[in-house]
Amino acid sequence: MSQKKRSWAEPYKIKTVELLKMTTREERVRALAEAGNNTFLIKSEDVYIDLLTDSGTNAMSDVQWAGMMIGDEAYAGSKNFYNLEEMVQKYYGYKYLVPTHQGRGAENIISQILIKKGDYVPGNMYFTTTRLHQELAGGSFVDVIIDEAHDSTHPHPFKGNVDLNKLDALVKKVGAEKIPYITIGVTVNMAGGQPVSMENLRQVRKYCQQHKIRVVLDATRAIENAYFIKLRENGYTDKTIPEILREMCSYSDAATMSGKKDLLVNIGGFLALNEWDVFEEARNLVVVYEGLHTYGGLAGRDMEAMARGIEEAVQYDHIKARIGQVEYVGQRLIELGVPIVQPVGGHAVFLDAKKFLPHLKQDQFPAQTLAAELYLESGIRAMERGIVSAGRNKETGDHYYPKLELVRLTFPRRVYTQAHCDVLVESIESLYARRNEIKGFKMTYEPKYLRFFQARFEQLK
Numbered sequence: 248m249s250q251k252k253r254s255w256a257e258p259y260k261i262k263t264v265e266l267l268k269m270t271t272r273e274e275r276v277r278a279l280a281e282a283g284n285n286t287f288l289i290k291s292e293d294v295y296i297d298l299l300t301d302s303g304t305n306a307m308s309d310v311q312w313a314g315m316m317i318g319d320e321a322y323a324g325s326k327n328f329y330n331l332e333e334m335v336q337k338y339y340g341y342k343y344l345v346p347t348h349q350g351r352g353a354e355n356i357i358s359q360i361l362i363k364k365g366d367y368v369p370g371n372m373y374f375t376t377t378r379l380h381q382e383l384a385g386g387s388f389v390d391v392i393i394d395e396a397h398d399s400t401h402p403h404p405f406k407g408n409v410d411l412n413k414l415d416a417l418v419k420k421v422g423a424e425k426i427p428y429i430t431i432g433v434t435v436n437m438a439g440g441q442p443v444s445m446e447n448l449r450q451v452r453k454y455c456q457q458h459k460i461r462v463v464l465d466a467t468r469a470i471e472n473a474y475f476i477k478l479r480e481n482g483y484t485d486k487t488i489p490e491i492l493r494e495m496c497s498y499s500d501a502a503t504m505s506g507k508k509d510l511l512v513n514i515g516g517f518l519a520l521n522e523w524d525v526f527e528e529a530r531n532l533v534v535v536y537e538g539l540h541t542y543g544g545l546a547g548r549d550m551e552a553m554a555r556g557i558e559e560a561v562q563y564d565h566i567k568a569r570i571g572q573v574e575y576v577g578q579r580l581i582e583l584g585v586p587i588v589q590p591v592g593g594h595a596v597f598l599d600a601k602k603f604l605p606h607l608k609q610d611q612f613p614a615q616t617l618a619a620e621l622y623l624e625s626g627i628r629a630m631e632r633g634i635v636s637a638g639r640n641k642e643t644g645d646h647y648y649p650k651l652e653l654v655r656l657t658f659p660r661r662v663y664t665q666a667h668c669d670v671l672v673e674s675i676e677s678l679y680a681r682r683n684e685i686k687g688f689k690m691t692y693e694p695k696y697l698r699f700f701q702a703r704f705e706q707l708k
């Protein structure tokens with residue numbers, strides 16, 4: 248069969264399995280009641296298919312597990328550090344590496360080094376931990392993503408792109424000397440895993456060079472972004488994933504990385520840099536927050552697993568199967584007429600709860616309700632991304648009413664089969680058929696901070 252016609256089938260077979268508890272509806276009713284109808288509070292053992300997040304939930308290969316056995320747990324100069332450094336240099340192309348326990352460790356360090364009080368840090372939509380570290384360092388985040396990113400059905404192929412006019416407006420308003428760097432997320436998590444084009448990266452680089460502004464990539468899902476460029480951008484069809492990845496990174500000065508996503512591990516991250524001076528400072532700071540600069544909060548074995556994960560993650564057949572699985576679920580739901588965010592992103596499918604349950608007002612928590620019903624239906628765990636996650640306005644005390652009211656179905660890498668995907672689609676199909684009977688929620692307990700993690704709900708009569 249020709250390469251073109253092959254489906255997204257997985258380039259691996261299963262050697263070890265983790266047995267799951269199959270629950271009855273009665274058991275799920277009980278588990279959900281105990282969890283106050285909040286999927287974050289359900290015990291993992293009561294979940295059949297866990298689509299809460301793709302972070303650290305990946306399945307490692309036998310090669311990665313073998314690497315765990317050759318962990319060099321020396322305090323300083325572990326050989327696994329040098330392996331990881333070599334892989335980052337080879338595939339991402341940066342000169343210097345500072346390992347960190349996960350992505351936010353790298354974000355903390357780069358924010359502390361580059362941001363001064365009163366600075367502005369533009370970015371293509373915020374990410375929770377990234378923005379928080381920028382603010383803690385004294386900066387203000389400014390969103391410069393294109394408008395299409397905020398529209399759940401706009402078919403733009405690169406909805407993660409930076410709007411250069413918005414960036415230019417910020418530069419004119421506050422002055423380039425107040426902007427230490429721009430963060431570019433590739434892909435953009437909060438926009439639904441939407442990619443950035445190479446053309447846009449090139450333009451941003453050119454603009455920033457003219458104004459002496461650094462470019463820092465959030466490279467957490469850069470390999471998924473590279474795959475979308477290969478698929479959708481003129482001139483890249485015949486380029487390999489490593490070639491595209493290298494070119495993407497070449498338009499930046501540094502990258503923060505959460506290995507828990509693209510790199511097929513359960514823990515790990517890094518900061519990668521090209522400037523010696525910044526590297527020197529990062530090497531100093533990492534000792535304060537994470538650990539010595541040759542382990543950064545990781546065991547030697549974790550660095551080895553991540554080094555090997557890089558080599559596996561850039562394989563075309565891997566990334567095609569990974570994104571192919573997400574696309575498969577998205578396309579089947581579209582065929583069934585189920586409202587989802589389009590185009591389907593790299594790591595998740597988002598159900599549009601406002602359109603799914605139009606009879607519920609937003610303060611009856613449609614996405615929270617839908618996530619709870621999906622769990623009852625078949626033990627599948629998803630996450631609310633809507634009014635509960637948005638929180639309240641500190642001044643008025645009212646809920647924020649975000650435009651998008653979504654349920655996120657996030658896919659761990661190499662974990663679930665196509666039959667699991669079919670169970671998911673069938674479950675959503677049957678919920679959709681009886682959507683008119685679904686009643687909303689009222690909130691019975693509301694924590695002060697990040698309420699979505701621990702809030703509790705009751706079904707309305």
Ligand SMILES: *Cc1c(COP(=O)(O)O)cnc(C)c1O
Nearest residue numbers: 349350351374376436467505507
């Ligand atoms: C997960 C994530 C981070 C933070 O990484 P952690 O490993 O969870 O600390 C940063 N940026 C993006 C885009 C992410 O998805």
